Amino acid sequence: SQQGEEDPQALSIQEGENATMNCSYKTSINNLQWYRQNSGRGLVHLILIRSNEREKHSGRLRVTLDTSKKSSSLLITASRAADTASYFCATDYGDYKLSFGAGTTVTVRA
Amino acid sequence: DAGITQSPRHKVTETGTPVTLRCHQTENHRYMYWYRQDPGHGLRLIHYSYGVKDTDKGEVSDGYSVSRSKTEDFLLTLESATSSQTSVYFCAISESIGSTEAFFGQGTRLTVV
Numbered sequence: 717s718q719q720g721e722e723d724p725q726a727l728s729i730q731e732g733e734n735a736t737m738n739c740s741y742k743t744s745i746n747n748l749q750w751y752r753q754n755s756g757r758g759l760v761h762l763i764l765i766r767s768n769e770r771e772k773h774s775g776r777l778r779v780t781l782d783t784s785k786k787s788s789s790l791l792i793t794a795s796r797a798a799d800t801a802s803y804f805c806a807t808d809y810g811d812y813k814l815s816f817g818a819g820t821t822v823t824v825r826a
Numbered sequence: 827d828a829g830i831t832q833s834p835r836h837k838v839t840e841t842g843t844p845v846t847l848r849c850h851q852t853e854n855h856r857y858m859y860w861y862r863q864d865p866g867h868g869l870r871l872i873h874y875s876y877g878v879k880d881t882d883k884g885e886v887s888d889g890y891s892v893s894r895s896k897t898e899d900f901l902l903t904l905e906s907a908t909s910s911q912t913s914v915y916f917c918a919i920s921e922s923i924g925s926t927e928a929f930f931g932q933g934t935r936l937t938v939v
Binding site for chain 2: 722749751756757758759760761764804806813814815816817818819
């Protein structure tokens with residue numbers, strides 16, 4: 717089973733609103749990454765946060781990591797139609813594998 | 827864009843036939859991965875490689891085998907295709923696990939009839 721689990725499974729927001737999705741994982745990690753997938757395409761890397769970091773920003777993206785709760789959140793501010801996609805967290809447990817969750821599907825309405 | 831290509835992009839095959847999917851990279855990255863993506867399951871790791879001739883199983887490896895005879899190529903073989911292997915298959919590469927991003931191919935849509 718997937719090591720990371722995203723929540724919610726689906727999210728629908730109005731353009732300009734913020735979108736927040738969460739990722740929970742089971743055991744200690746080295747790093748956690750977030751990826752985006754547009755329909756029918758491969759995944760694209762968004763941001764990586766290391767286990768000793770608590771928050772990271774990249775443009776309109778903000779990622780937090782709480783290792784005590786084994787969870788991470790991805791915030792997309794001022795959403796645009798182009799943000800419509802599925803978002804996945806990926807966890808690295810230091811064993812060569814990158815494990816993905818089932819993803820959150822975000823729909824941004826115009 | 828990272829130099830990673832998958833072939834074929836689409837394939838329809840019959841149950842019981844062997845199928846090989848190819849992943850080719852021009853980045854000289856050490857790590858290569860095969861995932862399958864199914865609705866409601868996200869991406870599940872099939873097999874991965876951490877060097878030439880060094881491979882290991884992922885969480886859904888039954889019915890699949892892999893080979894990596896050179897850095898740039900990672901082959902996924904379905905020994906005897908079944909309908910449950912109908913899926914979209916993604917290859918990914920990474921320079922080093924966890925500390926750098928993984929790059930994904932465009933995917934191969936495989937249908938087993």
